[in-house]
Amino acid sequence: VALSANGPVTLWARDTGWGRANPRLPGVTLPDAIRLTDDLPDAARADTLLLALPAQALGGFLADHAARLDARHLVSTAKGIDLSKLTGPSTLLAEACPRATVAVLTGPSFAADIARGLPTALTLACADPEAGRALQHDLSTPVLRLYRTTDVTGAELGGALKNVIAIAAGVAIGAGLGDSARAAIVTRGFAEMTRLAARLGARPETLAGLSGLGDLTLTCTSVQSRNFRYGQALGARQPFDAATTVEGAATARAVAVLSRRMGCDMPIAAMVARLTDNSMTVDDAAQQLMTRPLKEE
Numbered sequence: 001v002a003l004s005a006n007g008p009v010t011l012w013a014r015d016t017g018w019g020r021a022n023p024r025l026p027g028v029t030l031p032d033a034i035r036l037t038d039d040l041p042d043a044a045r046a047d048t049l050l051l052a053l054p055a056q057a058l059g060g061f062l063a064d065h066a067a068r069l070d071a072r073h074l075v076s077t078a079k080g081i082d083l084s085k086l087t088g089p090s091t092l093l094a095e096a097c098p099r100a101t102v103a104v105l106t107g108p109s110f111a112a113d114i115a116r117g118l119p120t121a122l123t124l125a126c127a128d129p130e131a132g133r134a135l136q137h138d139l140s141t142p143v144l145r146l147y148r149t150t151d152v153t154g155a156e157l158g159g160a161l162k163n164v165i166a167i168a169a170g171v172a173i174g175a176g177l178g179d180s181a182r183a184a185i186v187t188r189g190f191a192e193m194t195r196l197a198a199r200l201g202a203r204p205e206t207l208a209g210l211s212g213l214g215d216l217t218l219t220c221t222s223v224q225s226r227n228f229r230y231g232q233a234l235g236a237r238q239p240f241d242a243a244t245t246v247e248g249a250a251t252a253r254a255v256a257v258l259s260r261r262m263g264c265d266m267p268i269a270a271m272v273a274r275l276t277d278n279s280m281t282v283d284d285a286a287q288q289l290m291t292r293p294l295k296e297e
């Protein structure tokens with residue numbers, strides 16, 4: 001919807017039966033500048049393709065369709081770590097489409113806000129500086145302001161890890177632990193996000209930018225966030241709609257494996273992994289976090 005302000009856009013979906021009003025984005029009618037199709041070879045004639053799929057669906061999608069997507073500019077919006085390969089979306093894309101230029105578009109942005117034309121700032125990450133500049137130019141609009149970086153690892157890890165911390169923040173609020181506890185989780189969560197990202201080659205300043213701290217702040221403080229709401233339901237011991245995409249749950253499991261492998265201490269992410277697979281109660285989680293050995297900040 002945002003990009004159609006710059007010119008014609010083709011929107012591919014596996015099911016276009018909803019027409020111009022998709023219930024995933026209530027209240028939004030797709031503008032006429034958007035051409036809707038369920039024919040992937042037709043849509044994939046474009047030079048630049050945005051892949052807006054959940055992180056755990058991207059690998060399967062690429063297994064089916066990678067040959068059609070190669071040698072293009074491929075921009076992923078997914079915020080997660082693939083559970084089977086323990087990598088972010090840029091690596092999945094680069095491995096599946098070796099002749100493509102891979103980029104990541106991430107940062108604090110609820111789809112509903114962008115579709116309503118509200119002002120939003122994002123990070124466009126591309127290892128190739130020239131391609132990054134061109135994409136930054138092509139994908140910015142008067143209300144969608146893109147900053148660019150070559151630190152793809154940092155940008156995609158910020159987006160993936162903030163979802164895990166947002167679940168923990170939601171748990172704290174849902175369990176009635178209060179805003180002070182949430183602030184502690186956000187701050188200590190940011191410390192562990194930065195720690196793992198640095199071990200995996202990211203630049204700390206990327207984590208302090210829109211794709212890391214910016215998105216962490218948004219997601220941990222807004223009930224628009226599905227990850228936050230899921231955590232809230234867990235904390236309040238209430239049911240949650242299983243059809244809702246909650247990227248942080250699978251990513252917490254991936255992070256538990258990755259952090260062990262890298263020897264990186266991530267107590268909040270580990271707690272979220274155990275809460276989401278029901279191997280720990282909310283009370284035990286709060287107790288464990290508060291009784292860890294006292295240490296320097």
Ligand SMILES: NC(=O)C1=CN([C@@H]2O[C@H](COP(=O)(O)OP(=O)(O)OC[C@H]3O[C@@H](n4cnc5c(N)ncnc54)[C@H](OP(=O)(O)O)[C@@H]3O)[C@@H](O)[C@H]2O)C=CC1
Pocket residue numbers: 013014015024052053054055057060061077078079080109110111112244245247
């Ligand atoms: N929503 C938001 O505010 C934001 C989301 N993101 C990130 O973008 C990614 C996508 O999120 P979002 O769009 O909200 O997720 P949703 O679950 O709401 O929508 C996912 C879309 O992907 C499609 N899809 C899922 N699996 C497949 C598949 N195997 N083949 C083809 N299409 C598939 C779905 O199609 P169908 O409708 O047919 O099921 C649907 O159109 C996530 O990583 C999320 O974290 C980033 C910023 C903001």
Ligand SMILES: O=C(CO)COP(=O)(O)O
Pocket residue numbers: 079107108109110163166215218219224225226227228245247
């Ligand atoms: O990534 C998002 C905002 O930047 C969307 O967050 P949720 O997936 O938690 O709704």
